[in-house]
Amino acid sequence: MLTRVPLRAAxxxxxxxxxxxxxxxxxxDDASPWQRDGHxxxxxxxxxxxxxxxxxxxxxxxxxxxxxxxxxxxDSGVPPRFDFSKSDNVEAVTIMWPAPLKFDDGAGGHSxxxxxxxxxxxxxxxxAADKPVTLRAEIxxxxxxxxxxxxxxxxxxxxxxxxxTEDANLRAALDTVxxxxxxxxxxxxxxxxIKRDGARNVVVDVVAPESSKVNLYVEGPTPDWSLPIPAPVxxxxxxxxxxxFELDGLPxxxxxxxxxxxxxxxxxxxxxxxxxxxx
Numbered sequence: 001m002l003t004r005v006p007l008r009a010a011x012x013x014x015x016x017x018x019x020x021x022x023x024x025x026x027x028x029d030d031a032s033p034w035q036r037d038g039h040x041x042x043x044x045x046x047x048x049x050x051x052x053x054x055x056x057x058x059x060x061x062x063x064x065x066x067x068x069x070x071x072x073x074x075d076s077g078v079p080p081r082f083d084f085s086k087s088d089n090v091e092a093v094t095i096m097w098p099a100p101l102k103f104d105d106g107a108g109g110h111s112x113x114x115x116x117x118x119x120x121x122x123x124x125x126x127x128a129a130d131k132p133v134t135l136r137a138e139i140x141x142x143x144x145x146x147x148x149x150x151x152x153x154x155x156x157x158x159x160x161x162x163x164x165t166e167d168a169n170l171r172a173a174l175d176t177v178x179x180x181x182x183x184x185x186x187x188x189x190x191x192x193x194i195k196r197d198g199a200r201n202v203v204v205d206v207v208a209p210e211s212s213k214v215n216l217y218v219e220g221p222t223p224d225w226s227l228p229i230p231a232p233v234x235x236x237x238x239x240x241x242x243x244x245f246e247l248d249g250l251p252x253x254x255x256x257x258x259x260x261x262x263x264x265x266x267x268x269x270x271x272x273x274x275x276x277x278x279x
Contacts, residue, residue: 031046032155040063042058044059044155045170046135046160047159047167052129053124053125054125054126054159056124056135057120057173058137059169061116061117062115064116066115067111068113069114070100072217073112073113077142077144078150080140080142082140087133087134090133091125094123096122096174096177097178098114099264100113100217101114102215111144119169119172121177122135124159132159136154137154181265182274183274188207189206189214189265190206190265191263191272192205195279200248201246203243205236205242208267212268214265217264220260225249226248227245227249261278
């Protein structure tokens with residue numbers, strides 16, 4: 001039996017299906033396909049397109065029991081490397097790093113990084129705000145359990161959506177990035193003082209809630225500085241959590257006096273970054 005469908009109803013069905021298909025395409029275009037290896041996966045995320053400055057992200061999925069590394073890997077590990085030079089209509093890309101975790105590295109030291117899932121937010125500046133933007137990334141990182149495995153991946157993503165389905169994920173990732181702060185700021189979690197103790201030792205006094213667990217990381221002015229992770233001092237003065245570290249791991253010819261150091265102070269709920277010059 002042949003059933004006749006009124007033309008107006010048929011057009012309505014086709015229109016609904018087309019709209020649904022376009023919505024699915026837009027949703028898919030907000031993230032590139034996952035690039036998978038045996039223990040992890042990585043892809044790009046696109047935020048809403050508005051003006052010359054765009055928000056994007058690099059999303060990682062890490063197999064349970066494995067980890068990947070922060071921009072400074074700690075006593076062992078491999079920092080990730082990203083190349084965006086093949087992108088279209090992109091002036092600059094700034095990677096924003098969520099507060100990392102500290103892991104035992106199995107050799108008596110500690111590494112710094114992430115496990116499970118992590119999104120690194122990206123601040124992308126377009127060369128021309130009114131032209132299409134395509135982000136292309138060459139991504140090199142390592143995933144580690146007892147041994148480290150290098151991973152190379154390539155991803156590509158256009159920024160097209162007026163309202164991206166990834167906006168909420170990207171805003172949540174931004175909330176985990178340590179906020180800029182100044183030494184001595186009157187926050188519940190802050191660095192009170194940094195001072196030299198002899199020629200090669202640095203002492204950092206941190207103010208934090210009494211029962212909270214905090215970690216402190218330090219970086220030099222260039223990536224070839226490999227400063228150790230500051231260690232908690234067993235008997236700290238009243239009201240502070242004291243950390244110390246040796247000025248080791250410097251590149252040849254590095255000058256200590258006036259060197260620009262970056263400290264990342266990570267608490268259970270808040271994290272901050274402090275910049276100072278070594279005196």
